[in-house]
Amino acid sequence: MRSDAARNRETLVRAAGDALAESGLDVPVAAIADRAGVAKGTVFRHFASKDELVVTVVAGLIDDLASRAEALLSEPDPLVALRDFVAAGVELQARDLAFCQVAATAEQQVPGLGDRRERLEQIAEVLAGRAREARAVRDDVTGRDVVGLMTAAYQGASAAGDPSRWPWFLSVLVDGLRPRPHRDAPR
Amino acid sequence: MRSDAARNRETLVRAAGDALAESGLDVPVAAIADRAGVAKGTVFRHFASKDELVVTVVAGLIDDLASRAEALLSEPDPLVALRDFVAAGVELQARDLAFCQVAATAEQQVPGLGDRRERLEQIAEVLAGRAREARAVRDDVTGRDVVGLMTAAYQGASAAGDPSRWPWFLSVLVDGLRPRPHRDAPR
DNA sequence: ACCTGAACACCGTTCAAGT
DNA sequence: ACCTGAACACCGTTCAAGT
Helix, strand or coil, X not given: CXXXXXXXXXXXXXXXXXXXXXXXXXXXXXXXXXXXXCCHHHHHHHCCCHXXXXXXXXXXXXXXXXXXXXXXXXXXXXXXXXXXXXXXHHHHHHHCHHHHHHHCHHHHCCCCCHHHHHHHHHHHXXXXXHHHHCCCCCCCCCHHHHHHHHHHHHHHHHHCCCHHHHHXXXXXXXXXXXXXXXXXXXX | CCHHHHHHHHHHHHHHHHHHHHHCCCCCHHHHHXXXXXXXXXXXXXXXXXXXXXXXXXXXXXXXXXXXXXXXXXXXXXXXXXXXXXXXHHHHHHHCHHHHHHHCHHHHCCCCCHHHHHHHHHHHHHHHHHHXXXXXXXXXXXXXXXXXXXXXXXXXXXXXXXXXXXXXXXXXXXXXXXXXXXXXXXX
């Protein structure tokens, strides 16, 4: 690849990252091209479709999140690790509209992120497993559930009319994860 | 209004309701017109824009949900009433893709539903107030929060890869609403 | 090899022509 | 008064022409 092409590609990814974070998945390709200072056609020389560019950007966001999650593996308190992981995902949704949309129902709309999703689920499963073993959470909490908690907390707060209320939703969810007392046991 | 026009309008709303439930907010106007057996232009004779047609349909769904919620006012157990209300909202999301999208971040995308939202929040506030007074939930739960729980439960399950798992998310959320023990009290 | 911008397809919206 | 379908604007995508 020629050096000017490599530079254009990188500029495009950065411009797309900014535009997607601000304006979400519906941002026109022309707006991204303008921001990068290239013609529309150049976008399609580097990416087969708008979706492929979106996937490149969002995959980078998920990779960053996964790295942060791996750092939490050294947190001694398993419930704190779990909560901080979910909080990191929620903060990313608050900061990046495109990720927020992908994390919500849009996930079906943007295929090609399956592998990143799996990586995230695997780390989440380790965190969930430690919390289960420590009896800090219900024994039926899976890694997938933990990933779902990120979306639940932010979308819940957002639907309640105040996205900044997400810590409240997160605390409700984390409280709700605690092991349930055996109600069917004899009193 | 001429009787044929009234019939067309009603056919359009029904066709739009079906198409939106199945295919979501991105369903083309042409698909709705086809399903109703009219020309595209007729849609815009009855509705100023696609959005106005969408609002008409979704407002009807929310009105139905609000009616179901009002029926729950006669439920004696306030926590059961709260849970059933949220469950009704979740089931609507599972059944209707357009409502699901509106309940998620799309709410900003479809304005004109503010009044319906308020009605729902008011009923939710009554249900929340009863549960608070009965000490069945934390004393900081608002009606808006309860509306947010509907989205949180469904979007959480959906993001966890299995929308049918929503009852699990709902049970976690409802458990999490229980009054927190005073941790700062002397042991 | 790469970039550009004109051209095309698709979809929401408008409107002149019909009934 | 209402309906129709051609026409227009917008945006994702393609590609012939340039460098």
